[in-house]
Amino acid sequence: MAQLPLSKEEILEKFGPHQKHEPPGGWDFSVQDPDSKVKTHCCFCGQGCGIILKTKDNQVIGFDPWEAFPFNKGKLCPKGVKRYMQGSHPDRLVYPMENRPGIGYERISWEEAYTKIIEAINRIQGQHGKDAFALLSGVSLTNEKSYLIGKFARVALQTANLDYNGRLCMVSAGAGNKKAFGIDRAANSWADILETDLILCTGTNVSECAPITTDYIWKARDRGAKLIVVDPRMTPIARTADLYLPVRPGTDVYLFNTILNLMIEAGDIDFDFVNNHTVGFEDIKKTVAKYSPQDCEKVTGVPAANIIKAAEWWGRARRSFLLHARGIEHHTKGVDNVLSCINIVLASGRIGRTGCGYGTITGQGNGQGGREQGHKCDQLPGNRDITNPEHRKYVAGVWGIDEKELPGKGLSAQEIVNDIHAGKIKGLLSICFNPLVSLPDTQFTEEALKKLDFYVAIDFFLNETARYANIILPGSLHEEDEGTATTAEGRVVRIQSAVTPPGEAKIDWHIFQDLAKRLGREKYFSFQKSEDIFNEMRVASHGGTADYYGITYGMIEKKMGVFWPCPEVGHPGTPRLFEDKKFYFPDGKARFNTVEYRPSADVINEEYPVYLTTGRVIFHYLSGAQTRRIGFLTDQCPDPYVEIHPRLADDHDIKDGDIVRITSRRGSIDLKAKVVKTIRPDTVFVPYHWPDEKSINRLTQRALDPVSKIPEFKMSAVRIEKIS
């Protein structure tokens, strides 16, 4: 039974989060000449900014801007600037530990830890079947680790139940992209944003979640490009937009179907493109005919005149670029929302050429690459499908196993936790995932964790979920290992190791190698260095849509990033997809996907009359396990809060700074009110980076998109009341 061995207060005292304000060794130490300057990347969002880390005595003592790196040219957000403070941290785990109830987390040796883990795996799998032991991973890990963990789950642990925290991030976009284009990648490098004439941002708080992208947007605007922003909150980028459409949460399909209908009525369709390079237009034309701007106004709350204006601008633009992110994707209709956006891109024919493009903005450090190389429950390397016999055969061949040995499709992240709760999954290995903070319905996740027969967590800090683990293994930070990551643009970049892991901590993939060996599968994991893993991954991805075969470490370093697909050695990579108007289907044509508006899962009524939406702030990354330990970042945003419009606040006699109780059908939370005019009066917003009683996911629900299995974080029905 996974339980806490100490009180939460005792755990906090020992394992933090403690705040680190100064570089390792203090300022006097860090101002000395560094031993080395390592060109690598930031780990705190999907943009993967280039950064130089300065080291001394095997510690990262500071940073320098990397001005030559083409994506960000030295630019960084505050997370990037202070990222190095996660190293040499007092909370860092430096030896394996065992959870001993009533005593604490006791230091044990690696050998003891491995013996206990293997014993538990064998026992659970022996009694309950292979799939009763699950693995949850994450896409802050490099491509190499993502690939290796996918292989480990299938070949060593032999479980179908491997999934990852990208399930909370990229899956709606990925599924939508595959349905429409047959390939899951932003269609362009960001260079095309600079050349465009109209940018449409929907459900993306660019300034806080993809800060460098702001510069691309402004540079286009300097040239005269117009900007449309669709968001229930007036974010910093929305503030200056040429057209701002504050839609009601969950009504995106209505808006985009209406825009498409208006484009059709006005004849603003690229028929040459539609007729020759797409299928499904006639069907969608029939469907969207009933979406009028007047009805759209009623549903979205946006004036019909502005909807018409958006359709005119989009319909008649010479060049255009559509960007979206979790705002439209975190819904039970996340995939539909994505498809409704892609439909207006396809109808315009503006894709695959200069200044014309489309992309989702990947959120996590390696959100793009991590989802391509096979640690999703339904996927194999190269973005292959685990249910496709050809794909299975190819990858089994690369791995040297019999195709029959390869497990089938497993459960998605939330479904794994559901099955743990139901007692069907008994054992869990987690790395780079903090579901107690990041999954919806926190109380349910906590109950599930307590039901686990055995839980082993790999992490560099004791994250809130790992507190429940029986065994905790100290893994490695981003800057402690070699590898590659793939950015939001589809650019594969080199992650360089700046230092080695402290104490007894190990490089993550060494831990998986050690476990594989003890599971009798050593020969499949005989890698000497990260590059060996990468080279095998290249072969495993070859012929898949996410083809990395032609990419080498040397080439990435020389070119400062290579865009996949890169199917052959010597191939220059592919910054812009679809230049030949060929899409990744046998007939080469893109697909219109007919989608209809449908309500969200949670029901707004008299009892729960307010929409709750959640998201990030610029100062924190995901569950906050790293950024809540960095002093500067925590100082800027120490606690969650709730944004409330003055109209709603007045109705409840709430003043700025009052404590407000927000209640959903799952639970409640007390937060400080931030009364602001920058949000719709029927909607409240709370950032999600905190655990325990500060976790807004106590209120969100486990309703999933039927295709992508993403939870509906962006729409919960709540009521609010003033507490004090």
Next chain:
Amino acid sequence: MSDVFEENDFFIDPQRCIGCKACEAACSECSTHRGVPMIHLDTLDRYYTVKTGPTVCMHCDDPACASVCPADAIKRTEDGVVQSSLKPRCIGCSNCQIACPFGVPKIFRLQAQMLKCDMCYDRTSIGLKPMCTTVCPSETLFFGPKSVIEKLRKNKPNNEFTFGKQKITTKVYLMSDNSDAPVDMDVVDFMSSSHINEGDPWIV
């Protein structure tokens, strides 16, 4: 003296600011003022707007801080950079703090000295851009030739400011705000009026 200032100037374009505080974070990494930023990011009034803007030393051509300093501790370099107070001279009297029309100098009790932005002397003296202009994600803070920014952007650089009857010219340029965006922007103004007044806006 370095030549970076011969061709380049420092520009602030607040309409682009996203309030991320990368400038403060990076400035606070400096080896001289260690953990304390010399640049400040202000939110205008969060009730009305998400608008933010950075304040750096404007490096006045005729700096008020220096002229009111009783200890003659504040020097302006040939490049036009107004420096922090000279440690041996500074008496921490706060005159500079009170006199500056932009509210820039601060007395640091720990160092017992006035410290302020010196445009990253450590960097500019070896030909690098000031740190905040290097990291700023939106190029709100920009360091480069005036001719370049004038060509790139639609708004205009200005370095003349009037306070009452007094005219001040500065080394740092402020870009005009071209957006029509008023400070008070209520999301309600962008919503359907019937939607707001229907009484039960959640019912489709």
